Amino acid sequence: MEKITKISIDMMGGDFGPEVTVKGLNHAFKKLENVQANLFGNENDINSVLKKYPSLIPKVRIHHTETFVPMDAKPTDAVRRIGKESSMWLSIDSCAKKESDVVLSAGNTGALMALSKIILRTIDNIERPAITALWPNPNGDSVVLDLGANIDVSSNQLVQFGIMGYAYAICVLKKENPKIAILNIGHEDTKGSNDLQEASERLSLIFKNNFIGFVEGDDLSKGTSDVIITDGFTGNVALKTAEGIAQLMAYYTFNTLKSSLAGKLGMFIAQNSFRSLKNKIDPRGNNGGFFLGLNGLVVKSHGGTDFIGFASAIEFSINLARSEISEKIRDLIGDNI
Known part of the structure; x- marks a missing residue:
């Protein structure tokens, strides 16, 4: 049996939050097999949309937090003021702890990059x-x-x-x-x-x-x-x-x-x-823009995308997680840097 690929999603990121992220997840998971999702965000907000898609419920696990990174937040605020309880931080940390294979967020790009570098760190010699x-x-x-x-x-x-x-x-x-x-x-x-x-x-x-x-x-x-x-x-x-x-x-x-x-x-x-x-x-x-060079896979979706665009980012993320790109980078860097 093929290994289950797990995606960690910052459900509160982007301009529209769970209304787009849940609908996009449902659209993508209809096409994908052997997948599960760890969803980070406000449980009530997520469930209010998730109940429309009962077939999706067994494939997801909700991790509740009421804290999120606003789209206009400075990266320093995401790190120092908003902190470790945000949906963005927790979704990245899930990847760092090997509980998820890839992270996806439609949130603030600068904050996502800053948190990813702190939590995952770069591959050696990158x-x-x-x-x-x-x-x-x-x-x-x-x-x-x-x-x-x-x-x-x-x-x-x-x-x-x-x-x-x-x-x-x-x-x-x-x-x-x-x-x-x-x-x-x-x-x-x-x-x-x-x-x-x-x-x-x-x-x-x-x-x-x-x-x-x-x-x-x-x-x-x-x-x-x-x-x-x-x-x-x-x-x-x-x-x-x-x-x-x-x-x-x-x-x-x-x-x-x-x-x-x-x-x-x-x-x-x-x-x-x-x-x-x-x-x-x-x-x-x-x-789906990919943050390349980290000890973990992080994908950034456009913040203003609709559910079709977010579903596309999910499919891209799953395919990325099933590649061997991190190992290939480590091998090439070790041989040439």
């Missing part, structure tokens, strides 16, 4: 964890890191990001021979800061032909590389810019077609194709 997410391209998905956890990074930290991203591509994306690149302002070896050039030299020694050098912003969506590494400032700006452009293009496309009778007729004829396009660009399908 200086800082990185926020990782999937970036769609014509060939499937690439993994991009960092997306906001580290504004300034050294060449050594970029090398660590490269190793962690490589492990992610193998274990989660199932890439047999993943290519790695550094995001820069040009492809030439002379472009970019000293840290970028030093990281490039070291990664070329570690990964040989798997390291393809520097890529530019337009390469992110081309699928030029399976792993793209950058500092958190650049990565976050790139991510938010891409999201904004996708929304703008969707707006232009559908409003232009709706502006004429011929366009409306075309939309009707091609409605299945437009439905497929909508599914491809729907951000809910890739809802």
Whole structure:
């Protein structure tokens, strides 16, 4: 019999709390087998929604707490003022105690990162964890890191990001021979800061032909590389810019077609194709940023997502827990750092 995979969920995180997290959990668990959930939050609030889904009740265990981390809380407040009784802290601690295999929260990103670093700590020889997410391209998905956890990074930290991203591509994306690149302002070896050039030299020694050098912003969506590494400032700006452009293009496309009778007729004829396009660009399908480099698996869902997006994050979390990514990172770091 396959091992039961246990997910720990901060039920009070996000903009909508249990109304979305419970409904999303029910939606995800209909598709998943051999799963259980440890739910951390206000028992009354959780049960008021959970009673709508009786088939879900045997698969969950509620851990009551009335304390939670507000979406606008400072990371220092989450640690010092709100403390160890919050739903976020307890859900992470469940992973640290090996009572859960992976943690999921739609709560405050800064607080989640701060608590995760304190409770789980980083893998040996990893200086800082990185926020990782999937970036769609014509060939499937690439993994991009960092997306906001580290504004300034050294060449050594970029090398660590490269190793962690490589492990992610193998274990989660199932890439047999993943290519790695550094995001820069040009492809030439002379472009970019000293840290970028030093990281490039070291990664070329570690990964040989798997390291393809520097890529530019337009390469992110081309699928030029399976792993793209950058500092958190650049990565976050790139991510938010891409999201904004996708929304703008969707707006232009559908409003232009709706502006004429011929366009409306075309939309009707091609409605299945437009439905497929909508599914491809729907951000809910890739809802789940992973904190890579910790002694435990932590996934961050978008705070404003609906139950479909949260269900997607749950599925991602379970698949992540069933991979061997932490072991792969430890092996690669031990061999190369």
